[in-house]
Each structure stands twice: as C-alpha cells, then as structure tokens.
Amino acid sequence: MNWEATKVQLSPEKILIQCGPLNLIIEAYRKGEPCMKALNAAVKTALYCLLEVAKHRETCITWIKDIQGDLNNPLPVSTMIHANRSVHFEMVTPMAAVAGTIAELSANSTFREGATLVICNNGGDIALRMAPGENVTVGINKGLQSRNGLSAKIKIDATSGIHGICTSGMG
Numbered sequence: 001m002n003w004e005a006t007k008v009q010l011s012p013e014k015i016l017i018q019c020g021p022l023n024l025i026i027e028a029y030r031k032g033e034p035c036m037k038a039l040n041a042a043v044k045t046a047l048y049c050l051l052e053v054a055k056h057r058e059t060c061i062t063w064i065k066d067i068q069g070d071l072n073n074p075l076p077v078s079t080m081i082h083a084n085r086s087v088h089f090e091m092v093t094p095m096a097a098v099a100g101t102i103a104e105l106s107a108n109s110t111f112r113e114g115a116t117l118v119i120c121n122n123g124g125d126i127a128l129r130m131a132p133g134e135n136v137t138v139g140i141n142k143g144l145q146s147r148n149g150l151s152a153k154i155k156i157d158a159t160s161g162i163h164g165i166c167t168s169g170m171g
Helices: 036-055 075-085 094-112
Strands: 006-011 014-019 022-030 117-122 125-130 135-141 150-157 164-166
Touching (some): 022 094, 036 094, 036 117, 075 094, 094 117, 094 125, 094 164
Antiparallel strands (some): 006 014, 014 022, 117 125
C-alpha cells in the first residue's frame, strides 16, 4: 500500500496523524513536559499497524468464528483477533477492534520511549499509559445533544488499573 500520511503538530506534546481511515491524536509527556521522541515512536507504530491491517485485509474481514488459529499474523492483527475472541461474540470480525488496537499499540510504543503519561485517541477509542504519580481527568458529557457541558469528571491514575476508554455508543 502506498498511502500518504499527514502528521500535524497540534502543540508541543500533541500530534494528529491522519492516513486513510486513521485519525489518531497522541499526547505524550515526560514528568509534565512534552516528549517528542515518544510521539515519533507512536507515529511509526500507528502507520505500521494500518499497513498490516491493509496487508491482512482478508483475515481482518473474516468472522471470528471462521478464523482458524492465529499463527503467522502480525501483532496488530493478532491483537484484534484476541480482543474480539475475549468478548465471545462469534459474528464479529477483527475490524471491530481496529481503532482500539491501533491506539493501544501506539500508546505502548510511546510509553516504551520514555513518556510517563500517554493519551492515544483513535476516533474515541482511547488508550492511556501512566507511570506512578501521573493521572488524567476524564470528563463525561451529559449526552449527544446536550450543550450543558459535563455531567461528571473522573480522575484516573496509574494505580487505577484503567488503561483505556471507549467513547462510542449512545450514552
């Protein structure tokens, strides 16, 4: 595949990557400061994931129940398969987990490159990575049609066990 990716530096700690269906916003900090080295790792990982999904399109659009084993699949594809099998739905394809998988693997690579706080948002599937002492505050909107702001805020820290948030759905 020969896709053209767009990388936009939104702020010193935040990058937007757009490529085909990918619309990923990544924030990376190291002890409160922007961590550019880690952001660059996320860009490479996200584009690698997208390319592997495209290369293995036939597997990615096959019903989970019809996929025999998981050998010889690259990490993004096997992660998607595993995620779908873990919820025990047979009539779903690995593509149900594509956005979350790309966010997850990008967050992992960013964290490995030294960031102490990472937020990877791929169209509402958000992966979080936090070192001890780091935290994020997540706002919950009152509803799709509401203009009255947030109904609640939740503080998530490194000890919470929360590594992701999915914002899809109707409420």
